[in-house]
Amino acid sequence: MFKFRDIPHYQQELTANITTCTEAVQYYLQQIDAHKNLNAFTEVFAAEALQQAAMLDEKRKAGQPLKKLHGVVIAIKDVLCYKDHVVTASSNMLKGFKSVYTATSVQRLLDEDAIIIGNCNCDEFAMGSTNENSAYGNVLNALDNTKVPGGSSGGSAVAVQAGLCMVSLGSDTGGSVRQPADFCGIIGLKPTYGRISRYGLIAYASSFDHVGIFGNNVADIALLLEIMSGEDEYDSTAMAMGNGQCPPGLLAVRTGAMGNEEAEKKYKIAYFKEALHHPSLDKEIKESILNLVESLRLNGHTVTEIDFDLLDYVVPAYYVLTTAEASSNLSRYDGIRYGHQTKDNIKDLTEFYKQNRTEGFGKEVQRRIMLGTFVLSSGYYDAYFSKAQQVRRLLMNQTDAIFADYEAVILPTSPTTAFEIGHKDNDPVTMYLADIFTVFANLTGIPGISVPLFTHSNGMPFGLQIMTKKADELTLLQLADYLVKQQA
Numbered sequence: 001m002f003k004f005r006d007i008p009h010y011q012q013e014l015t016a017n018i019t020t021c022t023e024a025v026q027y028y029l030q031q032i033d034a035h036k037n038l039n040a041f042t043e044v045f046a047a048e049a050l051q052q053a054a055m056l057d058e059k060r061k062a063g064q065p066l067k068k069l070h071g072v073v074i075a076i077k078d079v080l081c082y083k084d085h086v087v088t089a090s091s092n093m094l095k096g097f098k099s100v101y102t103a104t105s106v107q108r109l110l111d112e113d114a115i116i117i118g119n120c121n122c123d124e125f126a127m128g129s130t131n132e133n134s135a136y137g138n139v140l141n142a143l144d145n146t147k148v149p150g151g152s153s154g155g156s157a158v159a160v161q162a163g164l165c166m167v168s169l170g171s172d173t174g175g176s177v178r179q180p181a182d183f184c185g186i187i188g189l190k191p192t193y194g195r196i197s198r199y200g201l202i203a204y205a206s207s208f209d210h211v212g213i214f215g216n217n218v219a220d221i222a223l224l225l226e227i228m229s230g231e232d233e234y235d236s237t238a239m240a241m242g243n244g245q246c247p248p249g250l251l252a253v254r255t256g257a258m259g260n261e262e263a264e265k266k267y268k269i270a271y272f273k274e275a276l277h278h279p280s281l282d283k284e285i286k287e288s289i290l291n292l293v294e295s296l297r298l299n300g301h302t303v304t305e306i307d308f309d310l311l312d313y314v315v316p317a318y319y320v321l322t323t324a325e326a327s328s329n330l331s332r333y334d335g336i337r338y339g340h341q342t343k344d345n346i347k348d349l350t351e352f353y354k355q356n357r358t359e360g361f362g363k364e365v366q367r368r369i370m371l372g373t374f375v376l377s378s379g380y381y382d383a384y385f386s387k388a389q390q391v392r393r394l395l396m397n398q399t400d401a402i403f404a405d406y407e408a409v410i411l412p413t414s415p416t417t418a419f420e421i422g423h424k425d426n427d428p429v430t431m432y433l434a435d436i437f438t439v440f441a442n443l444t445g446i447p448g449i450s451v452p453l454f455t456h457s458n459g460m461p462f463g464l465q466i467m468t469k470k471a472d473e474l475t476l477l478q479l480a481d482y483l484v485k486q487q488a
């Protein structure tokens with residue numbers, strides 16, 4: 001029976017003829033079918049994936065060298081464009097819409113002979129923290145079907161959690177990769193802003209959106225990051241070759257070949273006093289992280305509690321700015337150029353737009369568009385949007401100062417473990433406040449990763465969030481790999 005451990009071992013088995021790409025794809029298609037109840041996929045590309053697998057098997061038999069992702073089975077979030085495939089952002093607004101081009105991130109995987117097995121369910125237009133705001137219905141947490149998987153990339157997280165693919169792609173605007181990784185007990189990476197091109201990623205909030213990666217080990221995530229990173233002529237915010245192209249040291253992380261110097265490195269780490277003593281933080285999560293801090297100190301690392309008096313401003317600033325950008329980005333969905341068009345016989349153009357958008361968008365998307373339109377409106381722009389931009393600048397300045405003294409910051413990923421479906425349906429403010437520990441990295445553009453280190457007494461997993469300075473994914477992944485192996 002096919003069993004996946006990590007990408008290098010899988011490719012070794014392919015080379016040794018122990019397994020084939022076709023066997024791998026057949027296995028994952030069987031698993032997807034067996035776990036339909038999880039609702040992780042919006043569409044599965046079964047025939048196409050089998051065809052691609054057979055072609056790769058033939059190439060290998062012909063003696064052609066293996067590319068970096070030869071035969072690796074990957075699922076992508078339903079916000080990433082894949083030419084001639086339906087992409088809907090899990091919204092009725094884009095129901096049946098086929099993409100006319102492929103996202104740069106996806107294309108770079110395909111260029112290395114990856115197999116895309118399907119699109120994953122998500123919160124509509126990536127707006128949500130539970131995967132309950134989808135036109136396709138809820139995604140269920142594979143560990144406990146009564147619990148949410150987190151969001152907005154809940155389908156991508158569950159696809160990895162339940163063994164429905166090897167690795168997957170999500171998007172992270174305010175924690176939408178790290179938080180579901182935390183709830184599902186897997187690894188979730190949000191890289192530096194601009195590290196991976198956003199071309200072909202359906203926009204929610206353009207200055208916050210990131211393409212992120214889910215996996216079960218740091219090495220596989222490092223490999224995908226290495227492949228997808230780099231400048232892109234279609235995205236002016238993508239990092240240029242001379243400005244932090246993916247560090248060559250990632251090779252050591254993904255091959256496990258770090259030398260003694262890296263393996264025995266002593267880190268200077270900070271954590272925010274206000275975060276670990278925040279009233280919203282579950283007591284067991286707090287105690288587990290503080291115990292880890294003590295363990296790190298005993299192993300010779302410097303771990304310091306520091307003040308971060310801006311913590312309570314991050315969520316308000318984040319929601320003012322992201323909803324403003326969402327209001328602008330989603331104005332293109334009017335039902336005329338593309339998008340849902342009402343069947344009602346309406347003659348007035350304004351009413352026609354209104355009906356298209358009322359029918360096409362779900363309640364959470366409507367809420368955020370209205371909030372964003374409000375904060376951008378005359379008389380409120382300076383009071384809300386301008387102030388939030390000022391808070392963002394203060395956060396960036398304070399972050400730069402912190403990383404002048406420390407190599408990494410550790411925080412909880414979420415204040416709680418995965419909660420029951422419907423638990424926060426009627427209280428959007430409480431739901432928004434649950435993002436308190438993740439939105440910081442999106443406001444400042446620094447990389448962050450959630451690693452599954454702990455298990456709560458309620459049986460659910462939870463992780464630790466690690467952040468480093470901009471463009472320093474090498475330190476981020478090295479520290480993440482070290483902590484995962486220490487806790488193993």
